[in-house]
Amino acid sequence: MLKKDSKKILEKSKSLGWVLEPDAKALMKLQGLDIPDFILTNSFEIADLFLKACDGPVVAKAVSKKILHKTEHDAVVTGIFSSDHLKTEMTRLQKLDGCENILVEHMVKGLEIIIGAKNDFQFGPVIVFGIGGTSVEIYNDTAIRMAPIKPEDVFSMTQSLKAKEIITGYRGRAGVNMEILAHLMVKFSNLIMELENDIESVDLNPVICTKDGCVIADARIILQTS
Amino acid sequence: MDLKYLFKPSTMAVVGVSTSQDNHPANVIYNKNHLRYPVKTFPVNPKGGILNRETLYPSVGNIKEDIDMAVIAVRAEYVPKVVEQCIQKGVAGAVIISGGFAEAGNLKLQQRLVDMAKEASFPFVGPNCLGIYAPDHVDTFFLPGERIIRPDRGNVGFVSQSGGVLVDQMVKFAGQGIGVSLAVSIGNKACIKETDMLDWFDQDPETKVIAFYIEGFEKKEGRKFIKRVEHCSKPVVVFKAGKTKKGIEAVSSHTASLAGNYRVFSEIMKQYCVAEADSEYELTSFCEALSCYPKGIKGNVGIISLSGGHGVIAADACELYGISLPEIEKETMNTIKDKLSPEIRNIVSLANPLDLTGSSVDSDIVTSARHLSRDTNIDCILALLIPYSPGVSADIGAKLSQVARNEGKPMIAYVPNEDKYKIIIEGFELNNIPVASSVEGAVMMAKALVRCRPC
CATH class of the missing domain: 3.40.50.720 (NAD(P)-binding Rossmann-like Domain)
Known part of the structure; x- marks a missing residue:
């Protein structure tokens, strides 16, 4: 059953037609999925404290009801190490159309994959999986399964990708932790089944995967228009 | 109902x-x-x-x-x-x-x-349909008997949204000697839909393979179909039209059904081991292969040919369809070599494909098929039989069928579809061994077995 808090998130996003990134990630977290440490603020001082407390770089993103595709609006800045850089970018992001808040989060490194869902006309909820990032449409190296999926499906989906070795590891590079990935995708597909009547599509892109785990670095949920 | x-x-x-x-x-x-x-x-x-x-x-x-x-x-x-x-x-x-x-x-x-x-x-x-055709029983197609070619009674159940495609497919089935239990043109499928037909054929003792020509499903109908497929005890073949944008436009104006995103369709068919045929030729090959072997294979094929060229053509087609040609065990090769006729022992190519050359005789082919079947790396035999050389007898079909039945591994044959070679073809087909009329067709049959493999 969908948690009360999850329902609240969907309810308040209905008029917008999609769920803002912080809320979408909160929904994933309620389901027990990993998201990076983050703060949501408009204060540079608080953001700077967060940066200093972080062991490594941060990402800053504009949270705006008017910006659905952040990359297209230059609303994401990765690799912020210094306070100066953070300040300049925060100031710039705050001027973007409709910017309400700045999401500052720990920058996770690893392989970028996409885990998505679509409410298909003929088959209902389906899960999409492949190499992620901003060029997914170009490569379109994805596998699709009808939800809910089983852990075995995650393995067969990986095997069907052209880029399967990038996920399983090649040339001495460690692959992705398949058990954690399978666990994440099964949980995600269960969530999608519960949201069947609410959602149009969901993008978790990128999900950053390493040999130690998988973290959802960005999430977008498009709701059904009734 | x-x-x-x-x-x-x-x-x-x-x-x-x-x-x-x-x-x-x-x-x-x-x-x-x-x-x-x-x-x-x-x-x-x-x-x-x-x-x-x-x-x-x-x-x-x-x-x-x-x-x-x-x-x-x-x-x-x-x-x-x-x-x-x-x-x-x-x-x-x-x-x-x-x-x-x-x-x-x-x-x-x-x-x-x-x-x-x-x-x-x-x-x-x-x-808006042609209705039903059950060989030797009933025929509601409004096409004069003298104008159509009808398949005999057999074990393929076929369902089509399009009446024209159904009739055309009947001609193809008849040409390949594939029989049908019942063919149904469901037209606008207002009442009886694909899912109902799946249930009917699943319990129908005369049907061994269930094949569909599908243009599109209605809302969530695809999910219902798949849920039934999950519990269906027989292999299911689908041929989907409306894959491209133009195709989809044609479908929409044709049958009032909405074709969805083709990739979703195709991937889900794979997920649930429905053998999706990529063309009408494949549809025919798939039905024939699966009516003989409902269980499916992993896709490790051993090829026996009587000419180097046929082996290479088959190997290329296998590569294209994602079917592997594993290496033959040393022991298998030695056993085969020992038993081959002395005349060919030193000219054959003992590999996969196994080229027995045009000088081979029945016993060489039979021996090779027997021992290749016993090789644990191989789960299906393709026997490419070109019956032009004098060493190949008219009994080769029946003889190889016995090997296949004894060894229990699927065998698929290629024999040119000519009246002259009917005795060889029937030697296979009457013993439930599928015969393709081209090398590629034989590989397509193997592809069918791979596609319907239980996940």
């Missing part, structure tokens, strides 16, 4: 038989069933009259005997009334040939039929 009387009727009424138009669909249907099929057929026309010295019944209600099934071929606006009469009479189901419903924008008229049928538990096929 009990579909038994609809698909296996003993008595049938044909409504709409004309006293003036010999080519009227109802006349064609009445004539062919009345004259050539065991089903007892009654002609009906509300205006009555006489046709070929027989009196037409003004309504199904006037027929004294119980009627299992009615074929309705009257103008769309009269169909509800005929359906009502059928329900009153206690007819067990109908095939509605008439067009002019959802496909012509008359959704309300079609919905009226659906509502009537639901209330009375009265199953019907169509509207």
